[in-house]
Amino acid sequence: MMGLVKIIKPGVFTTVQDEGRFGFSKYGVPKSGAMDLESLRFANLLLGNDKNCACIEWTFQPPVLQFYEATSIVLTGAPVDAFLNGEKIKMYHQTKVGKNDILVINFCKNKVYGYIGIKDGFRSLIVLGSRSYYGGITAKKKLSIGDEIAYEKQEYFKGNFSGISSSFFTETTKVVEVYPGPEFELLSIEQKRVLMDSVFTISNSINRMAIQLEEKLKNSIFSIITSPVLPGTVQLTPSGNLIVLMRDCQTTGGYPRVLQVTENAINQIAQKRMGEKLNFVLVSF
Amino acid sequence: MIDKLQYIRYSEKAILIQWSSEIDERTLQNLLFYKKRIEIFYDKLIIEVISAYNSLLVYYNVAIEDFYSAVLELKSLCFSGFKNLKVKNRLWKIPVCYSPSLASDLENFASQKSLRIDEVIMMHTAPLYKVYFIGFLPGFLYLGGLVDPLHLARKSTPSLQVKKGSVAIGGKQTGVYPIDSPGGWHVIGVCPLDFFDPKSDPCCFISPGDSVQFISIKEKKYNDIRLLVSNGVYLPESVIL
Numbered sequence: 001m002m003g004l005v006k007i008i009k010p011g012v013f014t015t016v017q018d019e020g021r022f023g024f025s026k027y028g029v030p031k032s033g034a035m036d037l038e039s040l041r042f043a044n045l046l047l048g049n050d051k052n053c054a055c056i057e058w059t060f061q062p063p064v065l066q067f068y069e070a071t072s073i074v075l076t077g078a079p080v081d082a083f084l085n086g087e088k089i090k091m092y093h094q095t096k097v098g099k100n101d102i103l104v105i106n107f108c109k110n111k112v113y114g115y116i117g118i119k120d121g122f123r124s125l126i127v128l129g130s131r132s133y134y135g136g137i138t139a140k141k142k143l144s145i146g147d148e149i150a151y152e153k154q155e156y157f158k159g160n161f162s163g164i165s166s167s168f169f170t171e172t173t174k175v176v177e178v179y180p181g182p183e184f185e186l187l188s189i190e191q192k193r194v195l196m197d198s199v200f201t202i203s204n205s206i207n208r209m210a211i212q213l214e215e216k217l218k219n220s221i222f223s224i225i226t227s228p229v230l231p232g233t234v235q236l237t238p239s240g241n242l243i244v245l246m247r248d249c250q251t252t253g254g255y256p257r258v259l260q261v262t263e264n265a266i267n268q269i270a271q272k273r274m275g276e277k278l279n280f281v282l283v284s285f
Numbered sequence: 286m287i288d289k290l291q292y293i294r295y296s297e298k299a300i301l302i303q304w305s306s307e308i309d310e311r312t313l314q315n316l317l318f319y320k321k322r323i324e325i326f327y328d329k330l331i332i333e334v335i336s337a338y339n340s341l342l343v344y345y346n347v348a349i350e351d352f353y354s355a356v357l358e359l360k361s362l363c364f365s366g367f368k369n370l371k372v373k374n375r376l377w378k379i380p381v382c383y384s385p386s387l388a389s390d391l392e393n394f395a396s397q398k399s400l401r402i403d404e405v406i407m408m409h410t411a412p413l414y415k416v417y418f419i420g421f422l423p424g425f426l427y428l429g430g431l432v433d434p435l436h437l438a439r440k441s442t443p444s445l446q447v448k449k450g451s452v453a454i455g456g457k458q459t460g461v462y463p464i465d466s467p468g469g470w471h472v473i474g475v476c477p478l479d480f481f482d483p484k485s486d487p488c489c490f491i492s493p494g495d496s497v498q499f500i501s502i503k504e505k506k507y508n509d510i511r512l513l514v515s516n517g518v519y520l521p522e523s524v525i526l
Contacts, residue, residue, distance in 0.1 A: 263297050
């Protein structure tokens with residue numbers, strides 16, 4: 001039997017996300033998927049779900065939700081104080097939810113993206129192999145007040161809930177591991193030195209498509225013939241801006257691809273706030 | 286062909302295959318044949334291939350354990366010959382209404398190029414444009430073949446919202462916006478067709494390697510076709526090349 005969750009307050013930018021789309025890039029369709037895939041996977045692991053089950057992803061300001069039927073949920077990602085019917089609940093632990101329970105999560109003070117996982121996943125419509133929201137592909141770009149999403153009602157609960165200690169998920173690092181991008185070797189020795197030795201700052205321009213860095217890198221290689229890009233590709237624009245492409249990025253681009261952020265580091269850089277510092281460290285495959 | 290190709294490790298999950306030549310139709314043919322071979326050899330659940338002007342990005346759904354054997358396998362697919370692969374390319378007739386009342390930049394574009402509107406229309410509808418790949422937006426076709434007199438640098442300030450169906454020119458390129466999007470190109474016409482429909486399979490009816498010709502239509506016809514398209518009963522016109 002299906003239950004419904006109702007969006008009482010939507011938060012700033014709240015969407016449904018799974019691991020994203022695979023096989024549609026050739027039509028220009030972005031991959032999408034959770035900005036912090038590791039947190040999505042932890043939510044699903046702790047619920048005993050398939051790894052691709054859809055979670056709700058919120059940005060800075062979490063939503064307020066009401067669950068119409070019994071289920072279990074797990075909160076992961078950005079650390080927050082969360083309350084079910086006014087009672088504080090733990091992150092990275094399964095919480096049993098009863099009929100008509102209301103989930104309220106306080107504004108997050110660290111990191112950017114949080115995840116609400118649910119037993120067997122949220123069942124919004126699958127479009128092109130994924131439930132991940134993306135304007136123009138899914139009917140909605142983000143969740144709004146009054147929206148309802150289906151989930152499978154949970155009839156029986158097992159008592160053996162597992163969890164993860166908080167030290168594990170509150171850790172942050174300044175280091176962002178990268179591989180050299182296809183155009184890395186076109187950079188001068190001086191440009192490479194600045195790129196690898198400088199501390200960079202996350203600018204105000206951050207969204208699901210890209211993160212722009214504040215510091216510029218003097219650019220002499222201008223543009224390239226339009227070529228494929230992936231989430232994690234670091235582009236250098238003609239004016240010297242460094243842009244880290246994220247999950248909703250285009251499939252092709254015309255700026256030199258100087259670095260490629262590792263899969264794991266994409267999750268870490270996604271959680272950095274404006275003003276936070278980072279430095280790139282080259283790793284080998 | 287093999288010695289001209291470069292295999293570059295792009296990420297844990299991706300290998301970039303790069304041609305030395307730039308934009309030309311022979312490279313496109315080779316690249317599309319190679320892409321097809323890769324897609325046939327591997328299950329589509331394991332691999333997807335993104336193509337652009339002179340490169341293919343082979344993206345695996347799991348981390349590549351051994352880059353060298355993965356490249357050897359890809360190279361063997363290149364070697365095994367393309368001759369028994371037949372690709373049917375089509376020429377699509379794409380209706381476009383070049384009317385100043387629907388295309389916000391048409392008059393301005395014509396005056397910047399010192400052309401009459403009918404000259405712009407004639408020059409834009411004459412060529413058979415080659416579809417190189419789909420990128421930038423879902424269903425956005427990268428077309429080759431815009432004539433020199435219609436080249437015009439992008440607007441210095443991009444429009445916040447270019448409407449779906451806008452036929453536009455930016456630099457040396459022309460194309461149709463498949464969905465609403467911000468953009469810096471000059472809108473010279475509107476097309477009633479849907480170039481991207483997530484509910485169809487495939488979600489784009491035009492493929493790389495196909496050709497496109499724009500056909501000038503009146504506003505009345507635009508509205509008629511638009512009605513058919515929104516009811517899902519319009520079949521775009523095409524011939525096999």
